[in-house]
Amino acid sequence: MRTETDIVVDHLTKRFGSVTAVDDLSFTVRPGAVTGFLGPNGAGKTTTLRMLLGLVRPTSGAALIGGRRYEDIERPASVVGAALEASSFHPGRSGLDHLRVYAPQIGVSDARCHEMLELVGLADSAKRRVGGYSMGMRQRLGLAYALLGDPDVILLDEPANGLDPQGIVWLRRLLRIFADEGRTVLVSSHVLSEVQHTVDDVVIIAQGRLVHASSLDGLRALAETRVRLAGPDEERLAGLAAEHGWRVERVDGGLDVFGVSAAQIGAAAFAAGVELHQLADVGVGLEDVFLRLTSSPDAPASRGGVAA
Amino acid sequence: MSAAIRAEVRKLFSTRLWWLLALVLVAYLVFIGAVMAFSFTVQVDTMGQAEMPTGEDMAKQIYSLTSPIGYVFPLIIGSLLFTGEFRHKTITASLLVEPSRWILLGAKLLASLSVGVVYGILGTASTVVGAAPILAWRGEGAFLGSGDILVLLGMSVVVMTIWAVLGTAIGSVLTNQIAAIIVILAFTQFVEPIARMALGAWDLTSDVAKFLPGAAADAVVGASFYAQDASTDLLSRGAGAAVMLAYIVVFALIGRYVTLRRDIG
Ligand SMILES: Nc1ncnc2c1ncn2[C@@H]1O[C@H](COP(=O)(O)OP(=O)(O)OP(=O)(O)O)[C@@H](O)[C@H]1O
Numbered sequence A: 001m002r003t004e005t006d007i008v009v010d011h012l013t014k015r016f017g018s019v020t021a022v023d024d025l026s027f028t029v030r031p032g033a034v035t036g037f038l039g040p041n042g043a044g045k046t047t048t049l050r051m052l053l054g055l056v057r058p059t060s061g062a063a064l065i066g067g068r069r070y071e072d073i074e075r076p077a078s079v080v081g082a083a084l085e086a087s088s089f090h091p092g093r094s095g096l097d098h099l100r101v102y103a104p105q106i107g108v109s110d111a112r113c114h115e116m117l118e119l120v121g122l123a124d125s126a127k128r129r130v131g132g133y134s135m136g137m138r139q140r141l142g143l144a145y146a147l148l149g150d151p152d153v154i155l156l157d158e159p160a161n162g163l164d165p166q167g168i169v170w171l172r173r174l175l176r177i178f179a180d181e182g183r184t185v186l187v188s189s190h191v192l193s194e195v196q197h198t199v200d201d202v203v204i205i206a207q208g209r210l211v212h213a214s215s216l217d218g219l220r221a222l223a224e225t226r227v228r229l230a231g232p233d234e235e236r237l238a239g240l241a242a243e244h245g246w247r248v249e250r251v252d253g254g255l256d257v258f259g260v261s262a263a264q265i266g267a268a269a270f271a272a273g274v275e276l277h278q279l280a281d282v283g284v285g286l287e288d289v290f291l292r293l294t295s296s297p298d299a300p301a302s303r304g305g306v307a308a
Numbered sequence B: 001m002s003a004a005i006r007a008e009v010r011k012l013f014s015t016r017l018w019w020l021l022a023l024v025l026v027a028y029l030v031f032i033g034a035v036m037a038f039s040f041t042v043q044v045d046t047m048g049q050a051e052m053p054t055g056e057d058m059a060k061q062i063y064s065l066t067s068p069i070g071y072v073f074p075l076i077i078g079s080l081l082f083t084g085e086f087r088h089k090t091i092t093a094s095l096l097v098e099p100s101r102w103i104l105l106g107a108k109l110l111a112s113l114s115v116g117v118v119y120g121i122l123g124t125a126s127t128v129v130g131a132a133p134i135l136a137w138r139g140e141g142a143f144l145g146s147g148d149i150l151v152l153l154g155m156s157v158v159v160m161t162i163w164a165v166l167g168t169a170i171g172s173v174l175t176n177q178i179a180a181i182i183v184i185l186a187f188t189q190f191v192e193p194i195a196r197m198a199l200g201a202w203d204l205t206s207d208v209a210k211f212l213p214g215a216a217a218d219a220v221v222g223a224s225f226y227a228q229d230a231s232t233d234l235l236s237r238g239a240g241a242a243v244m245l246a247y248i249v250v251f252a253l254i255g256r257y258v259t260l261r262r263d264i265g
């Protein structure tokens, strides 16, 4: 069994001059699960990951892996594997040499480098210079580097960037296997849909602050239904909604009702004798929840799937 | 630490740059050696100037050119150990496998010894290959059997090695590759030669000139193209080496406490 190693981010803050990239951020990541670390561009995801990895010094707060700071972990790359940017390679070095360069310090053999290239599907390009690699190939090489030390914790910053659809499916399966093996997997992305089929938990940040942390189901619970109503007499529609205490929003050409199913609304309208011309489930996907959570900077943080 | 050094050596020799630069170094020094040997022997023959060195002294002066002419090469290859990492952002991966900035710095300084020795041997041999046949043919001999000359050639290798280490230390301060190369080129090709000439022209300032890195290097070699009399115009061998090491220590400490304290990202 693997050593269970959690990640704890505790009141973490990072200011770059006047820019507060990460603002009093706290969350935890558990072993045995894939956690999506989500937020729009500039939310502070990469900065948080860099603080976890001892590359950026926090202004205040702590970022701990297995209770320790990264720089206090002995042979850290055998505990934590990270891939931050797909472009951090010397273009003149071969893919294999890129791994061999780090192998001595991670404490692995050249054979392990070959093995990892095999795993990420780069065996045929091992001797080619990285300058000639495509974006997706670089992404894979970054992953091979992260996995060299067979780490308990895997941190990937936007790993799906540049991967083809097959590559994304392959990555998903791989991350699932890692989580099932008991590893701690944290994957950042700025699009929820990219990871929603992969992750068990989500941590969502915006403007450096936590806006939501829960299981994926907890996030789903925030996704309300949205039903579009239209009829000849809008006032009667509004009256019907008020009578039942539905939350509504007037939209062009009708009324949107939240949190009530189309069937319930239809039945209520029938019972009240209100004429309907449109009764359509316009649904709210997870992506809308994500957008809603991340677009209002002053939204209070919600936890455990409890709607704010 | 030994794993860190091994990693740095692998970084150095896993791209083509080290041998491309070595190729230029060899061609350049063979050419300079030949030209200098030729012009020295021709001038002596035709004009017979009294102050021109002759015999073994002439051979010494020419063989000592490896460092003052070629030191830009080990400096640049040394600096690339740092600037290459920042330019290609591999510094992230390097610090992930070894978060200790001290170990990173130390491993790079020590690893640069390896490429320094290679450049020292290649460079010194190139000067000799360019000059010796002409000295033997037109002058009073190549003097390759002389003990003094052999010591000088050995010291030339040592000094080129130290240059590579100094280059790495400079790279730890000037992590921008273009900036580092421009500064090294400007310093070695203009600033230092002019400073040595200018400062060396007066007795008062020539004491300062002795402490310029190139003058310290000449002191380690034991002969100088700039100095009429090596015994008075140069530091002793030991003092020269100490001055060069002092430069390395100063740059490395600035690198450690300024550059390597910054956020990486
Ligand atoms: N070294 C730096 N100096 C100054 N500002 C920085 C630095 N690094 C990040 N920032 C700022 O911090 C904020 C967060 O950036 P960060 O890269 O962490 O966002 P991100 O969530 O990773 O975004 P993306 O999805 O675009 O990758 C941004 O406003 C960015 O401009």
Ligand SMILES: [Mg+2]
Pocket: A045, A046, A047, A157
């Ligand atoms: Mg980012």
